Amino acid sequence: MLTTARLVLRHWREDDLDAVAAMTADPVVMRYFLHARSRAQSDAWVAGVRAHFDRTGFGIWAVEAPGVAAFIGFVGLSQVPADMPSAPSVEAVWTLDRPYWNRGYASEAARAAMADGFTRLGLDEIVAFTTVVNTPSRAVMERLGMVRDPTEDFDHPRVPAGHRLARHVLYRKKRDA
């Protein structure tokens, strides 16, 4: 568990499953992904996140805002799939439910997750990537001091060629930066 001034990044509970499924079924939340998630896909995703924690000792946390809501979204670190250009690497990941946008929560939670990555986990570097048009997520990366090299832009291997979401930007942050 990690804590910040306003947030708790904690392990997943059974009572998060409804909330995360509702969030990732919302087409507005998922507008920069190919598809919103079904309930079965959401439950399988959480099971995968829990298995990642068991396997590696780190992962994507459920985020709570005490006094505000028991679940506002998820933020954390994840091993980059082997077919991505930056692999092997660890990426920072964030998605918040709509009522909790524009409060600084994503950046606050991600800052804590990345600090944990650089200290407890001893990572040398953390990456983040998103589709070029995902301006809010790129703004989080930039607020966190992550840096994009445009020569590293890439087409996502699992997005159809020519799709409006295919082109991705890659941001990196070194431990000492």
Ligand SMILES: CC(C)(COP(=O)(O)OP(=O)(O)OC[C@H]1O[C@@H](n2cnc3c(N)ncnc32)[C@H](O)[C@@H]1OP(=O)(O)O)[C@@H](O)C(=O)NCCC(=O)NCCS
């Ligand atoms: C990506 C996402 C998490 C970004 O959320 P966000 O609310 O824009 O980012 P933050 O939580 O860091 O909030 C930053 C904003 O809160 C504002 N803010 C308001 N009160 C604040 C406070 N007390 N402290 C800090 N910032 C505050 C900041 O000024 C900033 O707004 P600005 O960009 O207009 O200046 C959100 O858009 C999302 O979940 N999108 C859908 C899923 C998604 O695309 N995920 C990423 C996939 S790569």
